[in-house]
Amino acid sequence: MTVDRAPVVSAEVLEVSLPLLRPFVTGFGVTDTRRTVLVHLRDEDGHEGWGEAPALDHPYYLPDTTASTYLIAAEFALPLALNAPGLEPAVVADAMSRIKGNTFARAGVEEAFWSLQAAAAGTTLRMLMGGERERVPVGESLSIAETVDETLEEVDLRLREGYQRIKLKIRPGWDVELVAAVREAVGPDILLQVDANAAYSLDDVDALRRLDEYNLACIEQPLAWDAMLEHAELQRSLSTPICLDETLRSFDDVRRALDIGACRNVNLKPGRVGGLTASLRIAELCRSRGVALWCGGMMESGIGRAGNLALCSVAGFTEPADMSPASVLFEWDLVDPTFAVGPDGTVAVPDAPGLGFPVRLDRVAAQTLRRTVVKVS
Ligand code: OSB
Ligand code: MG
Numbered sequence: 057m058t059v060d061r062a063p064v065v066s067a068e069v070l071e072v073s074l075p076l077l078r079p080f081v082t083g084f085g086v087t088d089t090r091r092t093v094l095v096h097l098r099d100e101d102g103h104e105g106w107g108e109a110p111a112l113d114h115p116y117y118l119p120d121t122t123a124s125t126y127l128i129a130a131e132f133a134l135p136l137a138l139n140a141p142g143l144e145p146a147v148v149a150d151a152m153s154r155i156k157g158n159t160f161a162r163a164g165v166e167e168a169f170w171s172l173q174a175a176a177a178g179t180t181l182r183m184l185m186g187g188e189r190e191r192v193p194v195g196e197s198l199s200i201a202e203t204v205d206e207t208l209e210e211v212d213l214r215l216r217e218g219y220q221r222i223k224l225k226i227r228p229g230w231d232v233e234l235v236a237a238v239r240e241a242v243g244p245d246i247l248l249q250v251d252a253n254a255a256y257s258l259d260d261v262d263a264l265r266r267l268d269e270y271n272l273a274c275i276e277q278p279l280a281w282d283a284m285l286e287h288a289e290l291q292r293s294l295s296t297p298i299c300l301d302e303t304l305r306s307f308d309d310v311r312r313a314l315d316i317g318a319c320r321n322v323n324l325k326p327g328r329v330g331g332l333t334a335s336l337r338i339a340e341l342c343r344s345r346g347v348a349l350w351c352g353g354m355m356e357s358g359i360g361r362a363g364n365l366a367l368c369s370v371a372g373f374t375e376p377a378d379m380s381p382a383s384v385l386f387e388w389d390l391v392d393p394t395f396a397v398g399p400d401g402t403v404a405v406p407d408a409p410g411l412g413f414p415v416r417l418d419r420v421a422a423q424t425l426r427r428t429v430v431k432v433s
Contacts, residue, residue, distance in 0.1 A: 061099070061143045061173075061176060062099040062100040062101040062103070062176065063099060063100050063432075064097050064098070064099050064100075064138060064143070064172070064432055065098055065099060065100050065432060066096075066097070066098045066429070066432065067095075067096070067097050067098075067134055067138055067429070067430045067432055068095075068096050068427055068428060068429045068430065069093060069094070069095055069096075069126060069129045069130040069134060069427070069428045069430065070093070070094040070095075070096065070420065070424050070426075070427050071091055071092075071093055071094075071122060071123075071126045071424070071425045071426045071427075072091065072092060072093075072094055072357075072390070072420060072423040072424050072425065073089070073090065073091045073423050073425055074090040074091070074092055074355075074357055074386055074390070074423070075386050075387035075388065075423075076088065076089065076090045076355075076385065076386060077384075077385060077386060077387060078199070079199070080199045080355065080385075081199045081200040081201075081225065082117075082199070082200060082225045082227075082251070082253040083200075083225065083226065083227040083251075083252045083253035083254060083255030083256075084116040084117050084253045084254060084255070085114070085116045087112055087113070087114070087355070089113050090112075090113065090355060090386075091113050091122040091425065092108055092109070092110050092111075092122065092356065092357060092360070093108065093109040093110075093111070093122060093125050093126045093129055093160070093161070093164055094106065094107070094108055094109075094164070094359060094390075094420065095107040095108075095109065095129060095134060095164045095165050095167070095168040096168065097168045097169070097172050099172060099176060101176065103172060103175040103176045103410070104171075104172065104175060104410065104411075104415075105168040105169060105170075105171045105172025105173075105175065105410075105411075106167070106168055106171050106359050106362075106411045106415055107163075107164040107165060107166065107167030107168030107169070107170070107171065107359070107360075107363070108164050108167060108327075108356050108357060108359040108360030108363075109125045109126075109129055109160040109161050109163060109164025109165070109327060110160060110164075110327045110354035110355065110356040110357075110360045111124070111125040111160040111161075111327070111354075112354070112355075117253065117302065118281060118302055118305075118328070119157070120157070120158060120159065120160045120161075124158070124161075125158070125160045125161045125164070126161075126426070126428075128155065128158040128161040129161040129164055129165055130428040130430060132152075132155055132158075132161075133152050133155060133158070133161045133162050133164075133165045134165050134430045135430055135431075136151045136152050136154065136155070137151055137152055137165045137166070137169060138430065138432055138433070139151065139433065140152075143169060143172070143173065144169075144173065145166050145169045145170045145173060145331075145332065145333055146333045148165070148166055148169045149162070149166050149330070149331050149333040149334070152165065152166070157305070159305055159306070159327065159328055159329060159330040159331075160327040160328070160354075162330045162331055163326050163327040163328075163329070163330055163331040163332070164327070164360075166330075166331035166332060166333065167326070167331070167332060167359075167360070167363045170184065170332055170363065171362070171363075171410050171411040171412075172410075174409055174410045174411070174412075175409055175410030175411070177409075178409050179409055180366070180405075180406065180407055180408065180409055180410075180412060181362065181363065181365075181366035181406070181410075181411070181412055182365075182366045182369045182405050182406070182407075182412075184366075185332070185336060185366050185367065185369070185370055186370060187366055187367070187368075187369025187370040187405065188369060188370070188371065189368070189369040189370075189373075189405065190369070190404065190405055190407070191398070191402040191403065191404050191405065192351075192365060192368040192369060192373070192376075192377060192379070192402060192403055192405060193220045193221075193375075193376040193377070193401055193402050194219060194220065194221075194376050194377050194378075194379040194380075194397055194401060194402065194403050195219050195220055195221030195222060195223055195247070195376040195377070195378060195379075195401075196210075196214045196219050196221075196222060196223065196378075196380050196384065197223040197225065197251065197353065197378045197380065198210055198211070198214075198222065198223065198224055198225060199225060200225045200226075200227065200230055204233065204234055204237050207224065207234060207237075207238065208237060208238065208241050211238055211241065211242060212241070215242065215246065217397060217399075217401075218397060218398060218399045218400055218401035218402075219376075219397060219401050220247060220376040220401035220402075221246075221247035221248070221249065221273070221375070221376040222238065222242070222246060222247070222248050222249075223248075223249050223250065223251055223276070223378065224238060224248070224249075224250045224251070225250070225251050225252075225253065226250045226251065226252050226255070227252065227253075227255040228255060228256060228260065228263065231250070231252075231263060231267065232263065232266045232267060235248075235250060235267060235270050235272070236270065239270045239271070244271065247273050247375075247376065248270070248271070248272055248273065249272050249273040249274045249275070249276065249299070250267065250272060250274075250275055250276065251276035251277060251299075251301070252275065252276065252277055252278045253276075253277055253301075253302070254277050254278075254279060254280050254281050254283075254302055255278075256278045256279060257279060257280075258279065258286055258289065258290060260278075261290065261293055264278055264290065264294060265293065265294060267294075267296060268294060268295045268296050272296050273297070273321070273348075273375065274296065274297045274298065274299035274320075274321040274348070275294065275296050275297075275298055275299065276298075276299040276300075276301050276321075276323060277299070277300060277301045277302050277303065277323075278290060278298065281302035281303055282303065283303065284300075284303050284309070284312065284313055284316070284318045285316070285318070287300060287303065287313070287318040287319060288313075288316045288317050288318040291317055291318060291319065291320070292317070297319070297320035297321040297348065298318065298319045298320060298321065299319055299320075299321035299322065299323050299348075300313055300318060300319040300321075300322065300323065301323040301325070301328070301352055302328075303318070303319075304319075304322065304323070304324075304328065304329065305328055305329060305330070306329055306330060306334060307329065307334050307337045307338055307341070309329075310322060310324075310329075310338050310341060310342070311341060314341070314342075314345060314347060320347065320348065321347070321348040321349075321350075321375075322338070322342055322347055322348065322349045322350075323350060323351075323352040323378075324338055324339065324342075324349060324350070324351055324352060324367075325351070325352040325353070325354055325364075326363055326364060326367060327354050327356075327360070328352075328354075332363055332366075332367060335367050336367070336370065339367070339370055339371070339372035339373065340371075340372060342372050343371055343372035348374050348375055349372050349373050349374055349375065350373060350374070350375035350376060350377055350378075351364050351367055351368045351373060351377040351378070351379070352377070352378045353377070353378035353379060353380065355385055357382070357386070357389055357390040357391070358382060358389045358390055358391030358394045358395065358413050359390055359391060359411065359413070359415065361379065361394075361395065362391070362406060362411045362412045362413050364377065364379065365379070365395065365403060365405050365406065365412075366405060366406070366412070368405070369405045376401070377403075379397075379403055381394060381395055381396055381397055381403070382394045383396070388419070389416075390415060390416055390419055390420055390423070391411075391413035391414060391415055391416065392413075392414060392416045392419075393413070393414070394413060395413075
């Protein structure tokens, strides 16, 4: 059954460049340019939908790139969505489920239909998702730095600003010593975790076991992106919970990983799992199994963060999100005003209808590298 809704009259995919403040260095390498993909819809009543498909520029995190995501969104995902038997996000997601992989493209299109539905109904994304929390706790994910002292300074700054959790990027040679120094500096009570972005192998089990001493909330993605079985093996020899990021690209991946003990903690990114509908199912799965869950980030603009923030308001999210505001990542945001982290380390979930943040059309236009208009039948 479909609700009576004004039809979509215009649909486009945009590739825009975001003004990164500094390179982001991780176990997969350096990210020093940030192009992202936007999906923009308008219906007959003039309501707008915005979505972001935040793959990275390069294929070093996952196979998806900005360019591949742009192409799949324009050529397949958005056309399938526009021909779906209804405008509801779950119906649209189902229509796109024929697409294998390409999760960021599908997620960006789906977010545009979520925000369009919220705009048309005069409600918020949070209400549409059934979220209860009005503020969500956040942490920072810290780039690999030149020196340990540099990291210690940034940790101190963020903790003074209120952030509720510190996530350190690690790689072989930038791990035990760093973690020992940060734990020593912050004391035993601060929530601390590490993210290896797939930089280790099972041969490194001794180095990874040394991290067990530092009471980390989790070790995120120590092994390769497609190494689910090996993570189960590693988890059996670590007391620190493994968190999976890259390996979890669908609801079924999360279910399998939990079934075989490949992780005890889940990083959920809507882009990486193919959208907010899949994300809501994953949140319910983790809640029902009592698994630690938090929302990760892809250095999205405020357009993508809007969906993440609404998602974090639903039941099941037990840990602070990776939700550094634009002031930490970019010269400015595509939404204005954007969100900020309060002194208590929380971010307000937007309470304005639709996307929840006003999009700066002038900035989007100035940053657009290419644009494809998709025919609406
Ligand atoms: O591994 O969580 C990750 C950014 C890009 C790609 C992968 C990751 C990250 C982050 C940044 O850690 C978190 C954020 O968006 O604030
Ligand atoms: Mg990660």
